[in-house]
Every structure is written in structure tokens, then in C-alpha cells.
Amino acid sequence: MAWLSLAIWLPIAFGCFLLFFKRDEQAGFVRWVALLGALLGLLVTVPLYQGFQIGTAQMQFVENLPWIAHFHMNYHLGLDGLSFWFVPLTAFITLIVVIAGWEVIRERVNQYMAAFLILSGLMIGVFSALDGMLFYVFFEATLIPMYLIIGVWGGPRKIYAAFKFFLYTLLGSLLMLITVIYLYSRSGGSFDILTWHELAIPATAQTLLFFGFFAAFAVKVPMWPIHTWLPDVHVEAPTGGSVILAAIMLKLGAYGFLRFLLPIVPDAAHEWAPFIITLSLVAVIYIGFVAIVQKDMKKLVAYSSVAHMGFVTLGFFIFNDLGLSGGIVQMIAHGFVSAAMFLCIGVLYDRVHSREIAAYGGVINAMPRFGAFAMLFFMANCGLPGTAGFVGEWMVILASVKYNFWIGFCAAWAVILGAAYSLWMFKRVYFGDIANEHVKAMPDINKRETFILALLAIAVLFMGVYPKPFTDVMDASVAHLLQQIATSKL
Numbered sequence: 001m002a003w004l005s006l007a008i009w010l011p012i013a014f015g016c017f018l019l020f021f022k023r024d025e026q027a028g029f030v031r032w033v034a035l036l037g038a039l040l041g042l043l044v045t046v047p048l049y050q051g052f053q054i055g056t057a058q059m060q061f062v063e064n065l066p067w068i069a070h071f072h073m074n075y076h077l078g079l080d081g082l083s084f085w086f087v088p089l090t091a092f093i094t095l096i097v098v099i100a101g102w103e104v105i106r107e108r109v110n111q112y113m114a115a116f117l118i119l120s121g122l123m124i125g126v127f128s129a130l131d132g133m134l135f136y137v138f139f140e141a142t143l144i145p146m147y148l149i150i151g152v153w154g155g156p157r158k159i160y161a162a163f164k165f166f167l168y169t170l171l172g173s174l175l176m177l178i179t180v181i182y183l184y185s186r187s188g189g190s191f192d193i194l195t196w197h198e199l200a201i202p203a204t205a206q207t208l209l210f211f212g213f214f215a216a217f218a219v220k221v222p223m224w225p226i227h228t229w230l231p232d233v234h235v236e237a238p239t240g241g242s243v244i245l246a247a248i249m250l251k252l253g254a255y256g257f258l259r260f261l262l263p264i265v266p267d268a269a270h271e272w273a274p275f276i277i278t279l280s281l282v283a284v285i286y287i288g289f290v291a292i293v294q295k296d297m298k299k300l301v302a303y304s305s306v307a308h309m310g311f312v313t314l315g316f317f318i319f320n321d322l323g324l325s326g327g328i329v330q331m332i333a334h335g336f337v338s339a340a341m342f343l344c345i346g347v348l349y350d351r352v353h354s355r356e357i358a359a360y361g362g363v364i365n366a367m368p369r370f371g372a373f374a375m376l377f378f379m380a381n382c383g384l385p386g387t388a389g390f391v392g393e394w395m396v397i398l399a400s401v402k403y404n405f406w407i408g409f410c411a412a413w414a415v416i417l418g419a420a421y422s423l424w425m426f427k428r429v430y431f432g433d434i435a436n437e438h439v440k441a442m443p444d445i446n447k448r449e450t451f452i453l454a455l456l457a458i459a460v461l462f463m464g465v466y467p468k469p470f471t472d473v474m475d476a477s478v479a480h481l482l483q484q485i486a487t488s489k490l
Contacts, residue, residue: 008125034117048079054472057476067131076130082328085332087128090124118145122138130193136180143165146249150233160236169220172220175216176217186199186205197484199264200490222253222306231299235355243342251334266487284310285414287306287307311330312392325395333392334392347449360428361428361436370445370453373453377456
């Protein structure tokens with residue numbers, strides 16, 4: 001059974017089907033069909049987990065069919081330990097987003113749900129593509145639904161944010177296209193990514209390829225100083241858009257580093273590792289300070305995402321097993337935690353229609369049940385032991401200390417700053433006396449909101465207490481990748 005193709009095309013098929021139901025009175029039917037599509041999309045990832053073999057770095061669930069035979073492009077899919085977890089994570093977060101937009105989205109419900117389902121299929125396509133051109137097509141195609149989600153259902157400056165998002169990411173991707181075409185000609189006419197991993201490439205070409213890939217993936221992560229699009233987009237995007245952007249889309253860039261940059265140009269990666277480490281440390285420390293002074297809740301969490309993704313790139317470029325595994329674990333954990341953080345802000349926004357921290361205060365008095373969930377997610381954002389946020393950060397800090405004490409010391413600062421901005425925001429929004437009248441009238445979370453926050457709380461706690469299922473899957477692939485990085489291609 002082609003489970004991987006099903007995981008990609010099933011949500012896309014449901015999304016395309018929903019586009020036919022335009023009338024407002026069909027909104028109820030649309031929501032249930034979208035829920036069914038998202039649920040089936042998650043269920044088809046279960047056999048992938050059951051059939052995944054631990055202890056091998058080989059690609060699994062491989063599908064390889066001719067696509068454009070003239071240019072040797074193939075519909076070539078497969079998963080290994082590096083990419084596996086992002087497939088169920090994408091399907092899970094899509095389900096959460098569909099349920100989260102159930103009552104909130106009133107206009108163009110069919111297009112909203114369709115955009116998320118199509119986006120889900122395309123992102124799973126990015127994580128499972130083993131053909132360079134197929135990867136590029138999926139990678140670029142993800143821009144379109146996201147552009148529409150921001151530009152149609154966003155806030156007052158939504159057009160500005162959608163354009164900024166599109167232009168930033170498109171510019172980087174064009175440089176990646178050039179690198180893909182170069183590798184195609186270098187390999188004698190093959191788009192197979194695994195063939196590219198074996199290519200001998202001279203030093204100058206490696207450096208140029210390195211920066212070609214870096215331009216595409218660093219914008220997506222986003223790394224400092226090309227992160228400026230992210231806060232603007234998060235502020236304007238609807239809650240569902242922010243959740244999917246923070247939880248999955250940022251990971252596409254980090255995954256690109258693992259699949260392309262590190263194994264294809266290892267010599268250039270070693271040469272420029274200090275540069276990437278410096279940018280990562282600037283991201284985790286400087287952006288931490290920037291987050292502290294924010295007045296908008298979404299902006300604060302957006303900057304926190306940049307800081308947390310700085311940990312990921314730091315872990316990748318110190319070239320040891322703990323750092324690489326820690327970076328991937330941090331990507332998965334950040335998927336759960338950032339999704340939960342943006343959903344919490346969405347719950348408040350739906351009631352008061354303000355994202356300003358000053359508009360709240362004493363929320364926990366009016367919404368005790370919600371306050372308990374929010375507290376857990378804020379603690380996870382700080383990296384409290386026992387939550388998902390701790391595991392990846394701890395692994396990366398340990399790996400950094402092993403690599404160089406001072407780099408580890410600087411990385412550890414990020415945890416302190418993370419606690420500072422997370423807890424200070426929590427104190428101002430949730431604790432204290434009720435400062436504003438409208439806060440007093442806020443109803444506590446309903447069953448639907450409780451359900452989605454409970455799902456994420458279980459995920460955050462399970463991963464924090466028992467990360468073994470996540471790390472076991474990636475161990476063999478990480479060891480193989482380190483071997484590839486250590487082998488010169490000159």
C-alpha cells in the first residue's frame with residue numbers, strides 16, 4: 001500500500017473537493033468534511049509508524065515512478081529517521097487547526113479549510129520527496145495556500161504581511177533552483193537526492209552551493225538577520241495560519257539543511273560552521289532580549305520561535321550526534337509548544353479582539369481552566385524539565401558544551417531569557433487582579449477549546465517525560481548523516 005502517497009494526496013483531494021461548496025448555508029457540511037479529511041490524513045500516517053524499521057538509515061516506504069521522463073524527473077518518495085516524525089506531526093497539527101477554526105471562521109469557510117488541507121499534503125510532500133525537482137515543486141507550492149490564508153483571513157495589514165512573506169521566501173528559493181539545476185548537470189542528468197549525496201564537488205562550487213541552499217533554508221527557518229518577515233506575518237495571520245506556520249512551515253527550512261546542505265556540501269559546511277553558529281547564538285540571545293520588550297502577544301511568541309529555531313541550527317552545525325538529534329527533537333517539540341502558544345493567544349483574541357498584553361490582566365480569575373493549560377505551555381516554552389521544550393534544548397546545550405564551553409555557555413543564556421520573556425508575559429496577562437472590565441466578562445474555554453488544548457498538553461507532557469520513541473527513530477539516520485558530513489567531497 002502506498003501509504004506515503006495517501007498521506008500527501010488524501011488531504012489535497014479533500015481540500016479540492018471543498019472548493020465546490022461556496023454557499024454560506026453549506027458551511028456546516030464543509031466543516032465536517034474538512035474534519036473527516038484531516039482525521040483520515042492523520043490515520044494514514046499510523047501504518048507508517050507501525051511499519052517503520054528502527055536501526056537502519058535506509059529510506060523506507062519508497063515509491064519511485066517516472067514523472068517527466070525526458071528530464072529524468074521521478075515521483076520519488078521515501079522516509080528515514082530524519083524526516084519520519086514530521087509527517088504525523090503535520091497531519092496532527094492540521095487536525096488541530098481544523099477544529100480550532102470551527103466557530104471562529106465565518107466567511108469563506110470552504111476556502112479556509114481547503115487551504116489548510118492542501119497545505120498539509122504539500123508539506124508532507126516536502127518531507128518525503130527524494131527527487132530534487134519534486135522537492136522544489138512541493139517547497140514552492142506551500143507558499144500559495146499560506147499566502148492566501150494570510151492575505152484573505154488576516155488582520156488589518158494582511159496584504160503587506162502576505163507580500164512580505166511571499167517575496168522573502170521566493171527570493172531564497174530562486175537561488176535554490178539554480179543549485180538544483182547545477183547538481184542535475186553535475187550528476188550527469190539526475191534529480192535523485194541520494195545520488196547527489198555521493199557527488200564529488202570542488203571547493204569553490206561547494207561554497208556557492210552552500211550559500212544557494214543557505215539562502216532558501218535560512219529565510220524559511222528564519223535565521224537572524226533575515227527573520228524580520230516572521231513577526232509581521234504572525235501578527236496579521238489568523239490563529240490557524242500562525243499555528244501551522246510556527247509548528248510546521250519553519251521546519252521545512254531546518255529539514256532542508258539536513259537533507260541537502262549537510263550531506264551534499266560537507267566541506268563547505270565545515271568551513272562555514274563558525275558563521276552559522278554565530279548567527280544561531282545571536283538569534284537565541286539577541287532575539288530573546290527583543291522578545292522581552294514586545295507589547296503584542298503574537299509578536300512576543302513569534303520572536304520566541306526565532307530564538308527556539310536558533311537552537312536547531314546551532315545543534316546541526318556543531319556536528320555531533322547529541323547536537324543533531326537535539327536539533328531534530330527541538331523541531332518536533334517546538335511544533336507542539338508553539339502551536340499551543342498561538343492557540344492560547346487565539347482563545348483570548350476570540351473573546352476580546354486584542355493582542356496587546358496591556359488589554360489583559362488577571363485572566364486566570366475569569367478563566368481558571370484555561371489558565372492551567374496556558375501555564376503548562378508557557379512552562380514548556382521556558383524549557384521546564386518534564387515538558388517537550390526541555391529535551392531538545394538540553395541536548396543541544398550539552399552538545400555545545402562538548403564542542404566548546406563558551407558556545408554552550410552562550411546557548412544556556414537562551415533558556416534564561418526564554419524564562420524571562422515567557423514568565424513575564426504570563427504574569428502580566430494571567431496573574432494579578434482583573435485590570436480591565438472586559439476580562440471579567442470572559443467565559444472559560446468550551447469543550448472544543450478544552451479538547452484541542454488537552455491534546456497538545458498530552459503531546460507536550462508525553463514528549464517531555466518519555467522522548468525515547470522520538471529519538472529511537474532518528475538514531476541510525478543521525479549516525480549515517482554524521483558519517484556523510486565527516487567524509488570529504490573534494
